[in-house]
Amino acid sequence: MSLLAVRDLSKRFGGVKALAGVTFTVEPGQVLGIIGPNGAGKTTLLNCISGLTRPDAGDIRWDDRSISGMPAYRIARLGIGRTFQIVRPFPSMTVRENTAMGGLFGRPDGRLQPAAALKAADEVIDLVGLGEKRHHAVLRLTVPDRKRLEVARALAMHPRLLLLDEVMAGLNQVEVEQALTMVRRVQEGGVTIVLIEHVMSVIVGVCTHALVLNFGRTLIEGPPAEVLNDPRVIEAYLGERYARRQQPPPAPPSKGDGNAQA
Numbered sequence: 001m002s003l004l005a006v007r008d009l010s011k012r013f014g015g016v017k018a019l020a021g022v023t024f025t026v027e028p029g030q031v032l033g034i035i036g037p038n039g040a041g042k043t044t045l046l047n048c049i050s051g052l053t054r055p056d057a058g059d060i061r062w063d064d065r066s067i068s069g070m071p072a073y074r075i076a077r078l079g080i081g082r083t084f085q086i087v088r089p090f091p092s093m094t095v096r097e098n099t100a101m102g103g104l105f106g107r108p109d110g111r112l113q114p115a116a117a118l119k120a121a122d123e124v125i126d127l128v129g130l131g132e133k134r135h136h137a138v139l140r141l142t143v144p145d146r147k148r149l150e151v152a153r154a155l156a157m158h159p160r161l162l163l164l165d166e167v168m169a170g171l172n173q174v175e176v177e178q179a180l181t182m183v184r185r186v187q188e189g190g191v192t193i194v195l196i197e198h199v200m201s202v203i204v205g206v207c208t209h210a211l212v213l214n215f216g217r218t219l220i221e222g223p224p225a226e227v228l229n230d231p232r233v234i235e236a237y238l239g240e241r242y243a244r245r246q247q248p249p250p251a252p253p254s255k256g257d258g259n260a261q262a
């Protein structure tokens, strides 16, 4: 049985079809990478799964039970944690206090007492590499550190499925490597992961599967190396420049806008 099964999911904002019938499954232990051009519907998909956005049609099943349209706090307590593309820390609190919020309010095994939530926070703060900054006010954090904090807060909820929305955007190469190590450790800890990224080295480096969204539809899904070499993906998303860098001889001409990063 799949951990998560999304079937024929659709969501419209006025005249914009953000999702137009998306179907896929996530199996336990997978790291699924979702890629696609700006506006393809990637964040909307995560918003529907995590209960922030109510889909217009289709179904989302978690452990073979429909969670479609359920409020976000209930979905979180079922074991689905997420980060936000636009980070949203509590500005007056420290890194440790922000992280502890996940344990106070979002755990499947019931709420932790404050002392236990802070202790649980310390474990995940180390895992994401913020150990030395645990007592810093979040306003002092750089953008990459705020993204790490997002991951820490989500992990403090002890999710079985972690949804990551562009947590590696803006990181340099060394920081991306560190983030990949973090994702691998989280996966080894038994957490299944769905991540959105424009950084292709992340998709190749850590994902077991990849899915390309384009205009709210699945363009292709499969093993990352296969997906990134597919001419349709190069045309719609990666662009000719990316293809040339990856594999001379030259790829066929393409209209892709090339907003993906190697």
Ligand SMILES: Nc1ncnc2c1ncn2[C@@H]1O[C@H](COP(=O)(O)OP(=O)(O)OP(=O)(O)O)[C@@H](O)[C@H]1O
Residues within 6 Å of the ligand: 013, 016, 017, 018, 036, 037, 038, 039, 040, 041, 042, 043, 044, 045, 085
């Ligand atoms: N709350 C909203 N109200 C109106 N339109 C929205 C809303 N959320 C998303 N959209 C529109 O839906 C489409 C899909 O947006 P979404 O944010 O899911 O794309 P994305 O794939 O995450 O893009 P990006 O790579 O830029 O983050 C876009 O055309 C966007 O403008």
Ligand SMILES: [Mg+2]
Residues within 6 Å of the ligand: 042, 043, 044, 085
């Ligand atoms: Mg997005």
